[in-house]
Amino acid sequence: MNPSHPAKLGGRFVRGRTLSTYVTWAAAAGVAVGTAAMILVLSAFNGLEELVLQTYQNVHPEVTLVHREGSRFDLTPEHIAALESDSGLTWIPVQTQKALLRSAQREILVTVHGMPKPLWSQHPWFDSLTSSIPPQGYPGDAYVGYGVAAQLGYLTLSGRESLELLWPRADMGASFDLASAFQRQILSPEAIFYVHPQIDQQNVVLDLVTLQGWTRDERIDAIQCWGRTKEEVLALVGSQGSLLGQTPEDREAALFRVMRSEGMITTAILAFIVLLASLGLYSATVLLGMEKVQQRAILRAMGMSEAQVRRSFWWSAMWVSAIGGLVGWGLGGLLVWGQSTFGWVKLGTGYVVESYPMAFHAGQSLVVFAFVLFVGALLGWGATARLQSPLSGLRGQA
Numbered sequence: 001m002n003p004s005h006p007a008k009l010g011g012r013f014v015r016g017r018t019l020s021t022y023v024t025w026a027a028a029a030g031v032a033v034g035t036a037a038m039i040l041v042l043s044a045f046n047g048l049e050e051l052v053l054q055t056y057q058n059v060h061p062e063v064t065l066v067h068r069e070g071s072r073f074d075l076t077p078e079h080i081a082a083l084e085s086d087s088g089l090t091w092i093p094v095q096t097q098k099a100l101l102r103s104a105q106r107e108i109l110v111t112v113h114g115m116p117k118p119l120w121s122q123h124p125w126f127d128s129l130t131s132s133i134p135p136q137g138y139p140g141d142a143y144v145g146y147g148v149a150a151q152l153g154y155l156t157l158s159g160r161e162s163l164e165l166l167w168p169r170a171d172m173g174a175s176f177d178l179a180s181a182f183q184r185q186i187l188s189p190e191a192i193f194y195v196h197p198q199i200d201q202q203n204v205v206l207d208l209v210t211l212q213g214w215t216r217d218e219r220i221d222a223i224q225c226w227g228r229t230k231e232e233v234l235a236l237v238g239s240q241g242s243l244l245g246q247t248p249e250d251r252e253a254a255l256f257r258v259m260r261s262e263g264m265i266t267t268a269i270l271a272f273i274v275l276l277a278s279l280g281l282y283s284a285t286v287l288l289g290m291e292k293v294q295q296r297a298i299l300r301a302m303g304m305s306e307a308q309v310r311r312s313f314w315w316s317a318m319w320v321s322a323i324g325g326l327v328g329w330g331l332g333g334l335l336v337w338g339q340s341t342f343g344w345v346k347l348g349t350g351y352v353v354e355s356y357p358m359a360f361h362a363g364q365s366l367v368v369f370a371f372v373l374f375v376g377a378l379l380g381w382g383a384t385a386r387l388q389s390p391l392s393g394l395r396g397q398a
Helices: 006-013 019-059 077-084 117-122 124-128 146-151 208-215 230-237 253-291 293-301 306-342 362-384
Strands: 063-067 090-102 107-115 141-145 163-168 182-193 203-207 222-226 243-246
Touching: 006 306, 019 253, 019 306, 019 362, 063 230, 077 222, 077 230, 090 117, 090 208, 107 117, 107 146, 107 208, 124 182, 141 146, 146 182, 182 203, 182 208, 203 208, 230 243, 253 293, 253 306, 253 362, 293 306, 306 362
Parallel strands: 107 203, 141 182
Antiparallel strands: 063 222, 063 243, 090 107, 090 163, 090 222, 141 203, 163 182
């Protein structure tokens, strides 16, 4: 690089042991701390979001096919043929029914899921079962979530429990006979599964044929799929058809929107903090220009224009911003690595993880570094915009 290039001169201006130099490096330290804080907090939000997503991936199927209008639909031979054509795809048809479940003492609202009993062993909800799933059973055999069992007062099952399931009839018309206005069925809970509080608190599983017979409706509400992406499943059944594919993130869209909104607000606050931390750069650049009066005059005498001199001091602000951003980037990355490796910040007991989760995203950190450079460029321009370097400065310190 040419020794008289503004970038080279800007780097030389921040060296030395003058007051302006100390103030400049103090400003760089402020930029570094602000950058590290921004990377650290954003990584914490990333880790929390990934943890929540991973948790819901165990709760929901990888892909759920539902009707675009949200209604039940027929499982056509074309759907079956398309889904069975991919040997790497696991799929289970499901019919759901909201109902009231009650024992002799208590009653709760539940969602009943009808699934083909031979396919129960393939469903991740039943990985927590301590006993194997029998291939055959009675029509009323059911598996209940741990939360459902606890609310009904059953922490263990003896095999003699009997529960009543009720929901309004679709064809009850204008009858005032309440006894005939509800569909009533008897369940025999055979096992308890434990997956996630959101699932365990309200879900019961029955055989699909049994539930379809009770509801008098052979249609289904969803097709749950594992082993392929949403795009691959939709390509099998026809993405332009009546079925819509949903991932766990789609099914919990409200939760993730809230999390991302909080992340955006926090990012804006952190960006403002970085801006405040960088204000010292403005003062340092102004002080540097005031201290280097004679050097500025010498540069003008050597043939440099006012714009080139100002650009040299602008480059000094850019160097400080870049160095502070790089140090903060390294410090933030080191803290994220330390938390991920050693778990310094603990969450305590009762959580799915022992320490606060962290996730460092390189692309996101580059955006943070670019923002720091942008702030430095903006403040450097503001500090040097009115900088004048008359030749009379040669006599200023005579």
